[in-house]
Amino acid sequence: MDLQQMRYVVAVAETRNFTRAAERCAVVQSSLSHRIAALERELGVRLFARSSRRVELTSAGAAFVAAARECLAAADRAVADASAAAGVVRGRLAVGVIVTAAAVDVPELLQRYRAQHPEVRVMLRSGRSDELAAAIRSGDLDIAFLGLPEGERPSGVESVVLDHDEHVLAVAAGHRLAGASRVTLREIAGETFVDFVAGTPGRAQSDRAFAAAGLVRDVAYEAGVVELITRLIAGGLGIALLPSAFIRPLAAEDPGLALVPVVDGPHRVEYLAWSRFNPSPATRAMLDVLGVRPRA
Known part of the structure; x- marks a missing residue:
C-alpha cells in the first residue's frame, strides 16, 4: 500500500466515478482501477460496490477512506513543515468566509498572500459562521472570517476580533x-x-x-x-x-x-478564527500577512 493508492481511493469515494477520479488524479482510468483492485486484494476486502451505473463505498471502504484522509493530511503536513523549515511555505490553505464579511477585503488579502507565498494552494469556502467554526475544529478549514452576535465568541478555536x-x-x-x-x-x-x-x-x-x-x-x-x-x-x-x-x-x-x-x-462582531492545534505553516503565514501574532 502507498499514498498514491490512498489518493485514488479517496478520489473515487468523492466523485463516485472511476473516470472522474482518474481525471482528478491525472492518470488513465485503467491504471487507477488496477491500483485500487490491487489494494483490495492486499487488504482482503472490497472497498467499493460497483455496478454499470453506480459506485458506492462499502462499510470497509468507508472505514478505509476515513483513515486514508488522515494519512494523506499528515503526509501533506510533513511536506509543508519540511518546506517551511527550509524557508519556503507550501501546502494548502483552506479559508472560510461568511457572505457578509466586511472587516477585511478578502480578495485583496488573498492577492497579497499569493504574492508572498505563491506555492500555497488557497481554497476558499463560504458559509455560515457556525459551520465554518465547526469546519476549523474538524480540520476541514485552516482559517475563517466569522460574524457573531455581540457577546458571543467562536468556540473551540483561536480567534481575534477584527x-x-x-x-x-x-x-x-x-x-x-x-x-x-x-x-x-x-x-x-x-x-x-x-x-x-x-x-x-x-x-x-x-x-x-x-x-x-x-x-x-x-x-x-x-x-x-x-x-x-x-x-x-x-x-x-x-x-x-x-x-x-x-x-x-x-x-x-x-x-x-x-x-x-x-x-x-x-x-455584531467580526472575528478571525483558526485552529487551536498546531496551525500549519500556511496558516501561520496568513496570520503574519494579517498582522496577527498567535499565542505560543
Missing part, C-alpha cells in the same frame, strides 16, 4: 421609512421582514435584539444568499436589518435601496 459593527435598516427606496433620520425596533416591528434562515448566526443577531426588546416580528422571507435578500427588499417585499459595513457599499450602488439608522438595533 471589527465591531451595528446593523442598519434596509428598505426599498419608495418605502415610507426611506427618508427617516432614524428608527427604533418598536417602530418597525410590525413590518414584513426578509432575513437569513432561522437558527443561523446571521439571523440570531436580529432575533436576539427583538427578543431583548420584548417584540415579535414577522419574517416572511428567508434566504441564505445576500443578493436575494437585497433583491427582495428592493422589490418592496420586505425590510431587513443588515450589518452596516457590509450593506452601505452595496446600497451606494443600488438606487433601489435606502438605509436608515436603528437606535436600538443589533450589533
Whole structure:
C-alpha cells in the first residue's frame, strides 16, 4: 500500500466515478482501477460496490477512506513543515468566509498572500459562521472570517476580533421609512421582514435584539444568499436589518435601496478564527500577512 493508492481511493469515494477520479488524479482510468483492485486484494476486502451505473463505498471502504484522509493530511503536513523549515511555505490553505464579511477585503488579502507565498494552494469556502467554526475544529478549514452576535465568541478555536459593527435598516427606496433620520425596533416591528434562515448566526443577531426588546416580528422571507435578500427588499417585499459595513457599499450602488439608522438595533462582531492545534505553516503565514501574532 502507498499514498498514491490512498489518493485514488479517496478520489473515487468523492466523485463516485472511476473516470472522474482518474481525471482528478491525472492518470488513465485503467491504471487507477488496477491500483485500487490491487489494494483490495492486499487488504482482503472490497472497498467499493460497483455496478454499470453506480459506485458506492462499502462499510470497509468507508472505514478505509476515513483513515486514508488522515494519512494523506499528515503526509501533506510533513511536506509543508519540511518546506517551511527550509524557508519556503507550501501546502494548502483552506479559508472560510461568511457572505457578509466586511472587516477585511478578502480578495485583496488573498492577492497579497499569493504574492508572498505563491506555492500555497488557497481554497476558499463560504458559509455560515457556525459551520465554518465547526469546519476549523474538524480540520476541514485552516482559517475563517466569522460574524457573531455581540457577546458571543467562536468556540473551540483561536480567534481575534477584527471589527465591531451595528446593523442598519434596509428598505426599498419608495418605502415610507426611506427618508427617516432614524428608527427604533418598536417602530418597525410590525413590518414584513426578509432575513437569513432561522437558527443561523446571521439571523440570531436580529432575533436576539427583538427578543431583548420584548417584540415579535414577522419574517416572511428567508434566504441564505445576500443578493436575494437585497433583491427582495428592493422589490418592496420586505425590510431587513443588515450589518452596516457590509450593506452601505452595496446600497451606494443600488438606487433601489435606502438605509436608515436603528437606535436600538443589533450589533455584531467580526472575528478571525483558526485552529487551536498546531496551525500549519500556511496558516501561520496568513496570520503574519494579517498582522496577527498567535499565542505560543
